[in-house]
């Protein structure tokens with residue numbers, strides 16, 4: 001079969017997925033967790049417990065604070081000790097609910113058994129309600145509330161559900177592990193979303209550097225026999241996991257600037273989200289656990305892990321458990337090396353979508369001194385949006401907002417391909433990011 | 443925590459740097475340089491040494507004392523020096539080479555603001571400057587002393603013979619042992635071996651340093667125009683093979699017209715740029731006063747680059 005990929009731009013960083021063969025391990029419970037009310041895109045949730053309350057794992061502790069918002073559940077059982085601001089990974093204060101862990105008791109009705117429940121419910125509204133009640137958000141990076149995305153306006157029609165198993169960022173292996181270890185649940189999750197979207201086609205898109213995942217999903221699709229579902233191997237290229245690029249790769253359709261995926265008939269959900277949907281709908285289990293990769297170029301093999309964590313454990317707790325911060329780590333990143341956020345505060349709590357703890361050595365993350373643009377065009381060749389970063393950089397320096405907008409600076413998806421490719425180490429994306437903020441204000 | 447770096451993504455970089463790209467260009471020019479040295483001997487080495495050393499030193503000096511800023515990329519100055527040397531006859535006196543280097547770096551590159559800012563390809567600009575200022579040195583050639591050890595015979599380059607005597611000259615040159623693929627044309631040093639140039643260019647393509655579009659457009663245009671004219675009047679007009687393989691065309695198309703700084707950024711812009719160069723080369727060769735047109739053609743098209751960049755952009759996502 002012809003392998004699909006997106007046609008425009010993109011780069012091929014070394015995949016460095018060192019932790020690919022580390023099976024998922026369950027982290028032991030810490031003495032205390034900090035549950036952020038802002039684990040999703042949109043309005044922060046509003047705490048609905050009080051200090052001193054006893055909570056069970058899976059119990060709601062904060063309610064949606066707006067239309068685009070999500071429920072937050074306690075990941076553990078214990079007592080609420082405090083509610084107040086605590087620093088997130090960027091060091092910004094966010095309201096957290098501090099819970100002292102006592103035992104591991106789960107709320108009523110949550111099915112923790114491993115038995116697969118393959119029967120797809122048919123009540124669309126009830127399923128959406130369950131997804132919402134379970135606080136499911138997109139785990140591919142954007143943490144957009146899933147029930148909103150699965151409920152497109154009635155005038156638009158979903159033709160294809162794409163399950164993003166691309167995991168195109170170097171180093172990251174958490175999606176890979178769940179696809180290999182829990183393919184059935186992902187496939188059932190996909191089938192549930194297929195039903196919610198009105199029985200459209202479903203494509204599970206996986207990059208071809210993960211043949212075991214492709215095999216596992218294929219076998220599972222064949223075994224479970226849902227209609228209109230297939231696994232599509234994609235030719236490796238970053239940023240394939242980006243929504244627009246993934247749709248282009250799978251369907252050959254490009255969304256217009258500013259348009260949503262549904263405008264070309266597509267809905268994209270990450271593989272981890274499919275698993276969360278499965279657990280929410282079939283098992284009544286809210287989204288409080290996820291898999292995170294501990295990896296990096298300065299970690300030795302036995303210190304790399306894929307952990308099942310509970311959202312609210314601190315990064316430092318996980319890092320300690322994994323063997324401590326390596327001595328030669330120069331930068332710690334939450335996520336992949338292309339788009340991951342730098343961690344300014346290792347004491348910050350994990351959230352539902354925490355993707356990884358990535359330790360990069362000085363050598364791996366060094367940026368050379370900025371030189372003059374030699375007009376080599378590599379940034380433009382690399383840009384998956386067809387932009388001209390060298391030009392945007394020049395306009396940003398000149399502060400020419402009008403020209404920046406004309407050259408579609410707002411279409412930049414901040415994938416980092418331009419800066420990654422620039423031989424003169426020009427901080428293209430840094431300047432483009434600032435320019436975007438200015439252009440949005442106008 | 444404060445010992446860790448906190449800065450925006452991306453956190454990694456493709457290991458290509460300006461210097462490494464320029465080193466690749468130097469590597470790509472090594473086969474042609476080696477052939478020139480083998481054939482032309484010590485005088486070639488002198489031309490190379492004077493050109494490269496003076497280009498690098500001059501840029502360093504200008505950066506340090508005049509512009510008071512860091513000398514960004516010695517490799518780029520080295521490329522200019524190497525290209526200039528390969529664009530001169532091996533018989534060029536050292537002081538003419540030196541003047542060429544001063545013009546290339548001092549005038550064509552640094553007065554425009556240095557690396558990345560120049561409108562004209564410095565090596566080509568210098569070659570044209572020398573061609574106008576010292577025509578005798580630039581069109582004069584001698585059968586080299588290199589490996590052949592024959593007596594020096596003075597004469598003109600193959601293209602000037604053709605422009606004086608018509609295509610009949612080709613036969614006599616062929617009898618003199620001139621073979622287009624291992625061209626023994628006198629002329630500029632770098633032109634001596636088309637094969638070595640193409641091998642170097644293939645390396646640049648493989649390493650993805652340059653793209654093929656500009657040279658391809660030049661070759662196709664030159665082949666098409668000379669093909670048509672030669673078919674109409676084979677006595678007056680030389681044919682495609684001759685035109686593709688002679689003069690500085692391959693050197694110019696593969697290594698000078700592809701210079702990042704002085705060529706268009708977009709693919710359509712590059713195709714038009716290449717077409718323009720091919721057209722001008724043929725106009726100059728057939729109808730112009732100079733026997734060789736590649737340098738003039740590239741220099742002229744350099745001027746169109748800002749316009750081509752303004753008019754042609756790459757296609758944007760979701761806008762077709």
Ligand code: SF4
Pocket residue numbers: 382383384385386387389411412413414415416417418419429432
């Ligand atoms: S960060 Fe923006 S400008 Fe740079 S390559 Fe990605 S989309 Fe293009």
Ligand code: SF4
Pocket residue numbers: 372373374375376377378379380389390393421422423424425426428
């Ligand atoms: S990659 Fe860097 S040096 Fe090359 S054109 Fe873009 S900005 Fe200029």
